[in-house]
Amino acid sequence: xxxxxxxxxxxxxxxxxxxxxxxxxxxxxxxxxxxxxxxxxxxxxxxxxxxxxxxxxxxxxxxxxxxxxxxxxxxxxxxxxxxxxxxxxxxxxxxxxxxxxxxxxxxxxxxxxxxxxxxxxxxxxxxxxxxxxxxxxxxxxxxxxxxxxxxxxxxxxxxxxxxxxxxxxxxxxxxxxxxxxxxxxxxxxxxxxxxxxxxxxxxxxxxxxxxxxxxxxxxxxxxxxxxxxxxxxxxxxxxxxxxxxxxxxxxxxxxxxxxxxxxxxxx
Amino acid sequence: xxxxxxxxxxxxxxxxxxxxxxxxxxxxxxxxxxxxxxxxxxxxxxxxxxxxxxxxxxxxxxxxxxxxxxxxxxxxxxxxxxxxxxxxxxxxxxxxxxxxxxxxxxxxxxxxxxxxxxxxxxxxxxxxxxxxx
Numbered sequence: 242x243x244x245x246x247x248x249x250x251x252x253x254x255x256x257x258x259x260x261x262x263x264x265x266x267x268x269x270x271x272x273x274x275x276x277x278x279x280x281x282x283x284x285x286x287x288x289x290x291x292x293x294x295x296x297x298x299x300x301x302x303x304x305x306x307x308x309x310x311x312x313x314x315x316x317x318x319x320x321x322x323x324x325x326x327x328x329x330x331x332x333x334x335x336x337x338x339x340x341x342x343x344x345x346x347x348x349x350x351x352x353x354x355x356x357x358x359x360x361x362x363x364x365x366x367x368x369x370x371x372x373x374x375x376x377x378x379x380x381x382x383x384x385x386x387x388x389x390x391x392x393x394x395x396x397x398x399x400x401x402x403x404x405x406x407x408x409x410x411x412x413x414x415x416x417x418x419x420x421x422x423x424x425x426x427x428x429x430x431x432x433x434x435x436x437x438x439x440x441x442x443x444x445x446x447x448x449x450x451x452x453x454x455x456x457x458x459x460x461x462x463x464x465x466x467x468x469x470x471x472x473x474x475x476x477x478x479x480x481x482x483x484x485x486x487x488x489x490x491x492x493x494x495x496x497x498x499x500x501x502x503x504x505x506x507x508x
Numbered sequence: 509x510x511x512x513x514x515x516x517x518x519x520x521x522x523x524x525x526x527x528x529x530x531x532x533x534x535x536x537x538x539x540x541x542x543x544x545x546x547x548x549x550x551x552x553x554x555x556x557x558x559x560x561x562x563x564x565x566x567x568x569x570x571x572x573x574x575x576x577x578x579x580x581x582x583x584x585x586x587x588x589x590x591x592x593x594x595x596x597x598x599x600x601x602x603x604x605x606x607x608x609x610x611x612x613x614x615x616x617x618x619x620x621x622x623x624x625x626x627x628x629x630x631x632x633x634x635x636x637x638x639x640x641x
Contacts, residue, residue, distance in 0.1 A: 301636075306637065338535075339535075360557075360580070360581070362635055377583075379557075477636075478635070478636025479636055480635045483635065486556060486583070488556040488557050489556070497560045497576060498560060498578050499576035499612055499614035500536045500537065500576070500608045500614045500616070501536075503536065503608050503610045504612070505608055
């Protein structure tokens with residue numbers, strides 16, 4: 242029996258205990274989403290699938306000859322006002338012999354598509370379930386899933402600089418749909434042209450020249466930064482006398498690259 | 509050819525060379541100019557993404573100015589005959605660079621002459637093309 246003097250305290254304790262129990266059920270986690278099979282799971286790899294039209298396993302290097310050089314595409318779309326601010330600033334800096342927002346030089350990831358056009362090759366390893374791409378720059382990883390999965394639930398996806406790539410075959414073409422890019426002020430599609438979380442890139446990849454080159458036709462949309470589609474086609478040449486090495490953007494790299502701390506940079 | 513104040517830094521003007529987009533933008537450098545520096549290697553780092561050389565260059569006041577020279581990756585230097593021990597701290601070198609536009613003692617590598625007269629350059633980043641062979 243609870244003594245009268247203790248009843249209010251006991252009642253309070255009961256109330257608190259009840260409140261905690263109720264709160265605990267409100268805090269109960271939602272069921273975890275169903276996990277999908279890894280592209281490297283033996284069961285996934287062993288699943289019967291039509292043979293791929295081609296295998297792009299190898300090292301590929303952007304063909305920087307001609308007037309495109311290292312740039313993704315010299316023909317720009319109509320930029321939105323927000324993006325035009327950056328492009329105008331880039332051009333103004335260039336006119337003064339300065340460099341606008343060289344974030345890659347500060348070790349921010351280049352992201353797709355720029356990561357595909359660096360001074361180092363991209364190693365590609367094709368399995369029935371995925372193509373793994375490892376850039377020679379920062380060893381940036383890009384995975385193109387071919388196992389029929391869909392893009393990750395927007396509420397679950399971890400947005401990245403390289404985005405999430407899902408591919409499928411259409412005849413002799415690998416069609417890659419990349420979305421879920423990170424929304425970051427350090428994310429650029431080209432010099433002076435930012436890329437937002439709304440960026441979406443469709444790549445149509447063909448193997449040409451008797452397996453010695455890849456031709457990739459790009460269609461990019463980003464309503465935050467430009468109007469309509471931004472298209473272009475570039476070529477990558479096969480490189481058989483090189484292997485990807487470890488390439489890290491170390492914290493002290495720029496301590497010894499004096500140009501990176503010079504007044505030439507507009508941050 | 510114009511002799512600069514230091515006497516050991518000579519400036520030449522050349523045509524623009526198409527830049528390579530590596531770890532950082534090459535637009536920081538004036539590709540229409542070449543500067544020649546003569547000095548002693550302080551450090552040579554053979555690494556990715558950039559190999560670099562720091563050179564102590566004598567100035568007019570009897571001291572030295574530390575110049576930073578940026579090179580490409582060993583991937584490409586090897587194709588031009590470089591090794592990780594091609595130069596070392598204490599070596600006397602003459603280096604030609606395209607200088608950084610804002611006048612700091614820094615530049616991107618064009619060529620290097622060793623004390624024995626050998627000249628080293630880079631190979632262009634043209635992997636997968638005949639020029640890279």
